[in-house]
Amino acid sequence: MVHGLALNITVQSYDQSLDFGLMADAKAMPDVRLLADSIAVAFDDVRGLAVEDIAPRLARMRTPAW
Numbered sequence: 001m002v003h004g005l006a007l008n009i010t011v012q013s014y015d016q017s018l019d020f021g022l023m024a025d026a027k028a029m030p031d032v033r034l035l036a037d038s039i040a041v042a043f044d045d046v047r048g049l050a051v052e053d054i055a056p057r058l059a060r061m062r063t064p065a066w
Contacts, residue, residue, distance in 0.1 A: 007032075009039075018043075 006028035010021040020039055024032040 005023075006025045008023040012019050012021070020036070022032050022036050024035070029035065
């Protein structure tokens, strides 16, 4: 652990995946698993919104205008 660091969140993307890394001081954040689970839920919510917003546009692009 780095002195003075209470929480570090690292996000890395590679080849169609997005990875989150969490490192927390136990005194500052005793239940880092709760944060990790909450991030996963929030990410799924955001990902779902993006698909719902984009799907109608993609359908229009695939449908010929004539």
